[in-house]
Amino acid sequence: MTTRPGIVGLLLALLAGGCGTTDPDFSLLAASSLTEVAPQLTDAYHREQGELDIVHDFAGSHSLATQIIEGRRADVLLTADEASMARAVDAGAITGDPVVFARNRLVIVVPPGNPGGVTTLSDLADPDLLVAICAPDVPCGDLTARAAADQGMVISADTLDPSVRSVLTRVQSESVDAGVVYVTDARAAAGSVETLALPGGGPTGAPYLAAAVDGSDPDATGFVDWLTTEPAQAILGAAGFEQP
Amino acid sequence: MRPPTRTPRLLAVPAVLGVTLLTLPIVALLWRMPWSSVIDLWAEPETVDALRISLVVSLTSAALSVLLGLPLAWFLGRMPHRWSRVVRAVVLLPMVLPPVVAGTALLFALSPRRGLLGPALDGIGITLPFTTAGAVLAATVVALPFFVITAESALHPDADGLEDAATTLGASPATVLRRITLPRARPAIAAGAALAWARALGEFGATLTFAGNVPGRTRTLPLAIFEDLEGGRFESALAVSLIMLAVSLSVLVSLREKWLLR
Amino acid sequence: MTLVLQGTAIVGELTLALALEAADAERIAVVGPNGAGKSSIIHLLAGLLALDTGRLEVAGNLWDEPDGHHWVPAADRRVGVVFQDHRLFQHLTVLDNVAFGLRCRGTPRRQADASAAAWLERVELADRRNDHPGDLSGGQRQRTALARALAAEPEVLLLDEPFAAADAAVRPLLRSLVQSQPARHVVMTTHDADDLRGLADRVLVVDDGRLRIDDLHQPAAPFLRELMGA
Numbered sequence: 001m002t003t004r005p006g007i008v009g010l011l012l013a014l015l016a017g018g019c020g021t022t023d024p025d026f027s028l029l030a031a032s033s034l035t036e037v038a039p040q041l042t043d044a045y046h047r048e049q050g051e052l053d054i055v056h057d058f059a060g061s062h063s064l065a066t067q068i069i070e071g072r073r074a075d076v077l078l079t080a081d082e083a084s085m086a087r088a089v090d091a092g093a094i095t096g097d098p099v100v101f102a103r104n105r106l107v108i109v110v111p112p113g114n115p116g117g118v119t120t121l122s123d124l125a126d127p128d129l130l131v132a133i134c135a136p137d138v139p140c141g142d143l144t145a146r147a148a149a150d151q152g153m154v155i156s157a158d159t160l161d162p163s164v165r166s167v168l169t170r171v172q173s174e175s176v177d178a179g180v181v182y183v184t185d186a187r188a189a190a191g192s193v194e195t196l197a198l199p200g201g202g203p204t205g206a207p208y209l210a211a212a213v214d215g216s217d218p219d220a221t222g223f224v225d226w227l228t229t230e231p232a233q234a235i236l237g238a239a240g241f242e243q244p
Numbered sequence: 245m246r247p248p249t250r251t252p253r254l255l256a257v258p259a260v261l262g263v264t265l266l267t268l269p270i271v272a273l274l275w276r277m278p279w280s281s282v283i284d285l286w287a288e289p290e291t292v293d294a295l296r297i298s299l300v301v302s303l304t305s306a307a308l309s310v311l312l313g314l315p316l317a318w319f320l321g322r323m324p325h326r327w328s329r330v331v332r333a334v335v336l337l338p339m340v341l342p343p344v345v346a347g348t349a350l351l352f353a354l355s356p357r358r359g360l361l362g363p364a365l366d367g368i369g370i371t372l373p374f375t376t377a378g379a380v381l382a383a384t385v386v387a388l389p390f391f392v393i394t395a396e397s398a399l400h401p402d403a404d405g406l407e408d409a410a411t412t413l414g415a416s417p418a419t420v421l422r423r424i425t426l427p428r429a430r431p432a433i434a435a436g437a438a439l440a441w442a443r444a445l446g447e448f449g450a451t452l453t454f455a456g457n458v459p460g461r462t463r464t465l466p467l468a469i470f471e472d473l474e475g476g477r478f479e480s481a482l483a484v485s486l487i488m489l490a491v492s493l494s495v496l497v498s499l500r501e502k503w504l505l506r
Numbered sequence: 507m508t509l510v511l512q513g514t515a516i517v518g519e520l521t522l523a524l525a526l527e528a529a530d531a532e533r534i535a536v537v538g539p540n541g542a543g544k545s546s547i548i549h550l551l552a553g554l555l556a557l558d559t560g561r562l563e564v565a566g567n568l569w570d571e572p573d574g575h576h577w578v579p580a581a582d583r584r585v586g587v588v589f590q591d592h593r594l595f596q597h598l599t600v601l602d603n604v605a606f607g608l609r610c611r612g613t614p615r616r617q618a619d620a621s622a623a624a625w626l627e628r629v630e631l632a633d634r635r636n637d638h639p640g641d642l643s644g645g646q647r648q649r650t651a652l653a654r655a656l657a658a659e660p661e662v663l664l665l666d667e668p669f670a671a672a673d674a675a676v677r678p679l680l681r682s683l684v685q686s687q688p689a690r691h692v693v694m695t696t697h698d699a700d701d702l703r704g705l706a707d708r709v710l711v712v713d714d715g716r717l718r719i720d721d722l723h724q725p726a727a728p729f730l731r732e733l734m735g736a
Contacts, residue, residue: 409593
């Protein structure tokens with residue numbers, strides 16, 4: 001009988017812990033492809049601006065936009081395309097105008113040793129090769145389809161993943177022979193994948209947009225504006241992003 | 245006439261809260277449903293494809309769950325207790341495992357490039373990841389435990405001594421199984437199959453991880469819904485969800501009338 | 507002696523010391539307080555319990571001898587059991603219940619059904635043949651169980667409190683059925699003095715795991731004396 005109050009107490013403590021945490025100073029919702037670079041950006045920003053309690057949350061751009069539209073409290077939204085940001089703007093969930101702060105480019109990634117012997121994009125039309133790409137509905141998938149169309153070919157994909165990160169994971173775990181991801185993802189995974197450039201560098205990616213969320217901390221607008229300044233662009237450039 | 249039942253009133257509070265918790269999201273889903281365009285969204289070839297794949301995958305997976313689960317449940321009630329405890333724990337493990345993990349583990353086992361058995365299977369021409377068969381396999385991993393746990397108690401021999409009675413009348417083990425054990429457990433078997441089917445129909449994580457997402461091959465309704473959500477196509481996601489609700493509701497209701505309430 | 511059951515059987519906490527011998531056509535009644543192990547004797551004979559030592563032999567056939575690793579499964583023993591809790595097959599009709607034993611031993615369906623119907627007539631349940639056991643009263647279920655056991659044409663008829671649930675009015679009928687049936691041996695447990703007077707050639711008193719032969723007319727065991735209302 002002595003354990004029961006103990007368990008109840010523990011549960012209450014856990015509940016209280018879950019409900020009672022204070023709001024962070026700054027919460028940033030960012031597209032999955034920004035997983036590595038976003039903390040570097042916020043780090044640098046808060047070194048300039050003084051101590052901030054920052055929370056990051058990464059997901060697909062549309063998921064994040066939906067969360068904000070449905071009332072999630074956040075300060076800054078970073079999307080990997082225009083469509084999802086436009087949805088948030090139309091729903092009145094954004095303060096001020098979104099800012100383009102980077103662009104991205106696609107590459108082919110293969111497991112170490114390139115077991116499938118992939119040399120160029122047109123190899124991915126081979127149905128015997130296991131290929132993962134992004135679903136056409138998400139920004140990286142849209143861009144992949146354009147890259148294939150530019151080459152006049154169709155990729156014989158074995159999976160159309162809803163996130164660029166799951167494409168990368170499939171290549172890293174050697175479940176597939178090749179995947180098409182952003183150059184920034186490939187760079188973040190350097191060592192566990194080999195990278196092949198697209199013919200002619202491939203199409204220029206959709207813009208990455210930043211915006212302050214409606215009702216956000218005043219700092220949010222400051223951070224959004226800071227993203228286009230020299231220090232922020234240097235960090236983005238080092239991660240493989242291109243200038244807006 | 246039966247007198248009115250007296251119940252502790254306090255019980256009603258959590259009970260009503262529970263029902264609300266379960267129905268509120270469904271009500272909200274219907275509230276946001278783009279009713280005027282639902283039919284058009286259903287007619288999209290992608291949706292029709294996903295429905296077809298979902299039905300093929302979930303029904304095959306339910307059948308497979310019965311085929312594998314029935315003997316498994318039967319043995320569970322008849323092996324020494326210390327073994328059945330271990331086997332039961334192993335069988336139920338996928339219920340607590342996040343399906344994405346189950347899918348990843350399946351890849352580790354069956355990936356034709358690096359899997360435990362995958363390269364060997366690939367050598368004899370069997371490739372499971374990223375195929376419809378792979379989607380069935382992924383769904384079965386998560387659905388099978390639901391069947392086994394539902395059917396097991398009904399197949400237990402000590403339940404009522406009927407198997408013993410049949411034996412004294414000269415019934416061979418096969419006759420006992422065919423004429424006593426299985427017919428007696430039929431409601432539980434049907435309930436377990438329905439549960440396994442429902443679980444397979446809703447399967448998402450293991451399917452996406454192990455079988456991938458290709459229209460007409462492995463993209464089931466849940467995958468289509470997720471892709472719609474990730475692509476910002478909400479109306480389509482809602483319309484497809486409505487198909488899932490309608491299909492599962494009608495099957496469960498008809499099963500209930502035919503099998504479960506006997 | 508054509509039925510020999512001797513040795514020991516461990517049933518839960520209880521160790522049964524067995525010593526039972528019966529000649530052809532001899533009907534044995536087993537009496538004793540609840541929990542003394544009466545049902546276990548029925549189960550040992552039926553093949554639902556195994557001896558730990560000793561042997562069980564019926565009509566020259568060895569059914570159970572742990573030392574010799576000898577064991578005849580219940581299905582091959584040609585017994586008919588009326589269980590205390592009847593154990594009717596709820597998913598089968600009354601007729602299919604009664605025909606079950608014959609069907610298991612290969613009798614064609616039509617013939618088995620006809621024989622089962624005749625047995626139902628004898629226990630006055632002909633009009634309930636298409637009902638399910640769940641629709642019957644306790645007494646009717648007991649009669650169905652008796653018909654099911656007798657229809658299987660057993661060599662050994664085993665009755666565990668066979669008439670406890672039957673209406674007083676039909677008990678004489680059931681007793682006469684047991685009296686006139688052709689099984690080589692009948693072993694029954696009972697709490698009923700009339701059953702003992704009408705059906706038992708010999709009485710076996712089980713108490714605390716021990717079996718003793720007793721005399722119905724001059725009972726030695728206090729339990730039996732009380733039962734017979736001496």
